[in-house]
Each structure stands twice: as structure tokens, then as C-alpha cells.
Amino acid sequence: MNQVNNCDIQKSSWFLIASACLLLLMSFGYRSSFGLFVYPITEANGWGREVISTALAIQNLVWGIVAVFAGGLADRFGNMRVIAAGSILYALGMMLMSGVDSPWLLNTSAGLLVGAGIAGTSFGIVLPAMARAVCEEKRQWALGLGTAVGSMGQFAMVPASQMLIDAYGWMTALNLLAGSALLMALLAMPLAPYSGDREESSRIRSQTVPEALQEAMGHRSFLLLVTGFFVCGFHVAFVTAHMPAFLIDNGFDPKIGAWSVAVIGLCNVIGAYLSGIWSGKMPKRKVLVFIYLGRAVAISAFLLFPLTLPSVFLFSAVMGFLWLATVPPTSGLVAVMFGTRYMALLYGIVFLGHQIGSFTGVWLGGWLYDRTGSYDVVWWLGAALGVVAAVVHWPIHEQPVPRLAAEHG
16 A cells, blocks of 8 residues: 555545545535525426435435446446446446436436436445545544545535526536536546555455455444435435425525525534544444434424524534544444455445435425425434434444454454
8 A cells, every 4th residue: 555654645645535525515416406406406407305305315225225337347447447437337327317307317316327426426435435535543544535625516506506506507416416527537536546455464355355345244343334324315315305395394595495405414524524533442332322312402402492593504504513423433444343355345335235224314304394394304314313223223233243452464
């Protein structure tokens, strides 16, 4: 690996880190903006919210499923090719979404194509390259930095997307976003030297993909991690997709919904970065327990107190600190338990659990809203799941599998 023995970061690694962070900023920013299109698309086509909720739920599920295969391809053929393909699918999906006039086209564009595009350009593909570009002592710092800067996309892109919608309409806004998404392919080029098959020693490389999968699926702590990450997906996807519409229903201007999501992204920059640092200094499972309990308290307080402009932004800020703070300790646990050789693949499996939760949160929000006229049940379910996730993470063992411990022994 291209690094020095004293763990200083070389210029080539800094260039990779900068490119990877900008790539994540764009990928995460586009995805975070889709909640802004829920109201105008449903109004333009006369649909209930279950229609677009189903499309966004499909997007999250496809993202999770494709992420497993994308991770395997990135480990085998390199990150750059996977990201380039993902960028094209991302752009094509948003372009087709701009002319949507039927549920099947919405499911194909916003669901299948965008979901596959996100899978090829998001954390599961980019973070492993960042982890390989630095020494083990700086791994959690790199994971936290990538997550934090990627989160800045939510702060930067959501208000920008709302301004495009206000200025040019939602269809033109989507086309402009689609065109800019192709730039992500260029940002993937510096990641090429950090493919999975170039990392770690020959004794670790001798493990095959089926053996890596069998090892992970038979590991209790790995399965607990997958289960707990389901809850993270439920929270993040539900709030991102339905918060703007929830606030409009309660009499707020559409811009408040956009800024609410943006505040979440801004505070997440700090929360994700600090989570990366704390995860390198204390047990990662304890960091995750704190995060999920904090979310449960924040959601409960948001529902129990009167809904005002200050309460909206206070809730957004608190949730922002806890938003993607789960990613550095979660991805870090995968690296600790199994090493970085198949990190993209194994994190992809963990992330599939996250995306099943995302599918559930987005779809259930729209389904229950159309039947009850309220999001209350899903909000309270999210609070309860936060407690469940804290309990699930507590017994996780933060140590290498016997094979890895023996190889480094």
C-alpha cells in the first residue's frame, strides 16, 4: 500500500481523500434532495403519496441489493469502474424521472436506475478505498472524514435543489441535477490504485469470496450489526423522504422542509466526523448504542412537544449529529472483524440490512399516511426501533475473527 511507516499521509493519498469526499458529497446530496420532489410530483400527476413512496422504497431496496454486487465487483475489478457505471445510471434515472407520467416509469427511474446508481457511488464503494489509502491508526479518522464531507452534500445540495425547483420547475431541476451527476465518474479516477485485489498480504488474499461470505454469515456479531443497521435505514430514509411533506401538512412553507433536511446534513458533518474520532478511541459498539438511544429520545421529544419553527430546527440539529454517525463505527467494525480485503463486499451486506430498513420506512410512511392521514404511527415506531437497535448492538464483540488474528499473530 502506498503509505509511509510512520503513518503520515502521502500526497497521493490526500488527493484520493479529497476526490472521494467530493464524490460522496455529490452522491449523497442528490439522494437527499428527492424528498423535495414528493409534493410536486404527486400534485402534478394527481397521485397519493403511496405511489412515490413505493418508488423511493424500491430505490432504497435496489440500492441495498446492488450494493452487495457492486462491492464484490469493486473488490475484484476496482472502484473506478463501478463508480463510473453508477454515475451513468444515476444520471439516466434522474433524467427519466423528470418526465415521469406513470407509476411504472417512476418505479423504473427513481426506483431501479437511481437505486443502482447510488449503490455504485456511495459509502460502500468509496469508504473502503479511503480505508486502504491510510494506515490502520488513521482508518477511523478517514472513515469519519469521508462520511462527514459526504454529509455536507445534504446541506449544500438540498437548498440548491429547492432553488432550482423554484426557479425552473421540478422537471428542469431534475435534468440539471442529472447532467451534473456525470462529473462523479471523473472523481473516481484517483481511487483506481486502491482496488481490493491490490491490498493486504498474499496470505490474506488467499481467502476466496465464498469463504469470506461463509465466515461473515456464521459470525454472530456480524449478524447483529446487519440487524441493527436496519434501524438506521428506517430512520434516515423515512425522515429524508417524508419530512418536507410532513412539515407542509402542518402549515410550514416548503422551504422550511428543505432547510430542515439541510440542517440535518450540516450537523451531520460534525457528528459523523466526531463519531469517526470517538470510534478510534472507545468501543465502537458503545458509540452505536449511544447514537440509537439518542435518536429514540430525539424523536419522542419531537412528537411530545408543540411543533414550532424552533422545535423543527432543534430536532433537525440533534438528528443531524446522530444521522450518519453510525457509518464510521459500523464500517470500522467490519474492518476490525474481517480486514479490508473484502470490506466493500461485507459492508455491502451490512448495508443491505440498512436498505431493507429504508424500504420499510419510506413505504410504510406513505402507506400509513394515505390510510390514516398522519405520520404519527411511523414516528413512534421509529422511536421504539431506536431502543431495539441499542439493545442489539450491546453484545457485539469488537475483535478480529480467529483467521485474521492468527495471520497477524
